[in-house]
Amino acid sequence: MPADQRPPGWREAALLLAGAAYALGAAATSAFTWPADIVTAIPIVVLAVLVVVRWPRRPLPLPLPEPGPGSVSLEAGLAHRGRHPFRAWVVLFAAVAVWELAGYLARGSRGAHPTLSSMTDALDRFHALKALVFFGWLCLGAWIVRRGMRAFPAAAGPVGPVGPHDLPGPTEVR
Amino acid sequence: MNAAVSYAVWAVLGAGALGLWAWSRSSGATLARPAEVVERLATGPLLRIGLVLGWMWVGWHLFAR
Structure with missing residues (x-):
């Protein structure tokens, strides 16, 4: 079937199906x-x-949507609001890292001081749950790539797949 | 400290993540959405390297070694 005759979203559906099977x-x-090792190394x-x-090769700053028409750069948005939109996330990730490290370094059994990996290991006994975690890892990787x-502010043009050859020259990068 | 406390802290952290996610989705939120957090990391010259390496390490640590 020619690509232009396929239903919209078929590519994403096929990738999701392939990822789930994998x-x-x-x-x-x-x-x-x-x-x-091999099935983990391939992705x-x-x-x-x-x-x-x-x-x-040269990423541009992320624009942050503002209420109202148009959008402004992330830095301008921060100044406008006077608050860091990522601060709470940074605090949460820091807390997770500290607690993970505390559990890892604590004396005693892993059962008494569970870490994220030990809790995930507990899921390994259940094939479907392990497959779900693996699928989530694959989806996260695909999301990160997308x-x-x-890399371009929304106001500068369409947002979507952009290759390195589509980048402006060095003098055009902010 | 026993296991119950450890699991309770993990539960609080998980609830915190869900709470931040819900807060970021509310109208007029000053908090970045998860997608914006990932996008900010993925478009930072150095942060994106850490993001990719972190994803690789997590997969290798959880599923291979």
């Missing part, structure tokens, strides 16, 4: 084995290639 297969492997290599090929491709 995650189901990957969940059947056991950690610390060659099969597990890592694919993402590395996509990042090199699809991400712009977000990194959006």
Whole structure:
């Protein structure tokens, strides 16, 4: 079937289906084995290639939507509001990192001091749950690649896949 | 400190993440949405390297080694 005759969203649906099937297969492997290494390394290599090929070499600042018409740059938005829109997230991530480190360094059994990885390990006994976690990891990787491709402010043109060759010259970069 | 306290803290952190997500979705929120957080990281010259390496490490740590 020609590409222009396929229903909209077929590509995303096919990728999701392929990712789900891959995650189901990957969940059947056991950690610390060659099969597990290989099925984990393949998405890592694919993402590395996509990042090199699809991400712009010189990313531009992210525009932050403001209430009202138009949008302003992230920095201007911060000054306008007088508050950091990422601060609460940074605090949360810092708290998670501190608690993860505390659990990792604490004396005693891992059961008494669970870490994120030990809690995830507990899911490994359930094939469907492990597949779900693996699928989530794949989706997160795809999301990261897509977000990194959006390198231009909305006002400067259409937002979407942008390759390194579509970038303006050095003098045009803010 | 026993396991119950550890799990309780993890639960609070998880609830905090959900709360921030819900707050960021509300109208007039001053908090960035998760997609904007990821986009900010993915478009930072150095941050994006850390983001990609972090994703790679998480996958390798959880599923391979």
